[in-house]
Amino acid sequence: MPPPWTPPPTPPAFAPTHDPLTPARDITHPHFQPGDQVVVIKGVASAELWGDAMRVVAPSWHTPTDENGWRLRDATGGAQTYVTAHPRYLVHLSRRCPDCLIHLRAMEDHLLPKHASHDAVIDCGWYTTTALNQLVHITDARSGR
Numbered sequence: 489m490p491p492p493w494t495p496p497p498t499p500p501a502f503a504p505t506h507d508p509l510t511p512a513r514d515i516t517h518p519h520f521q522p523g524d525q526v527v528v529i530k531g532v533a534s535a536e537l538w539g540d541a542m543r544v545v546a547p548s549w550h551t552p553t554d555e556n557g558w559r560l561r562d563a564t565g566g567a568q569t570y571v572t573a574h575p576r577y578l579v580h581l582s583r584r585c586p587d588c589l590i591h592l593r594a595m596e597d598h599l600l601p602k603h604a605s606h607d608a609v610i611d612c613g614w615y616t617t618t619a620l621n622q623l624v625h626i627t628d629a630r631s632g633r
């Protein structure tokens with residue numbers, strides 16, 4: 489089972505970490521549907537992955553990549569309750585999904601050894617949110633769009 493996706497109790501420590509997996513992920517837009525519970529993985533906390541749990545709301549254009557994305561609702565997002573994300577940023581929580589579990593395991597294998605010695609909450613620094621509430625992975629931001 490995936491770890492529980494609760495917000496970290498303390499502000500995360502910023503520790504930029506290379507993420508070769510998310511940009512290379514092959515996941516289609518229709519893999520997700522409105523109502524799905526998903527998580528955007530942000531880093532590591534106490535030897536588990538952590539991230540922001542959200543609900544898929546509706547299809548929405550993801551301008552940073554010029555591709556189809558999904559509008560998401562983050563119940564704890566405050567001013568950024570609604571963001572638009574690319575499908576490859578999302579991992580399913582609402583049902584056992586082999587594709588998403590494989591990605592989750594790969595992220596664990598890649599990240600947990602790197603931060604195993606830390607007890608703190610680590611933010612790997614992958615995601616920013618634009619003024620138009622577009623969630624953008626650092627790799628997509630660098631592509632210059």
Ligand SMILES: [Zn+2]
Pocket residue numbers: 519579580585586587588
């Ligand atoms: Zn899935």
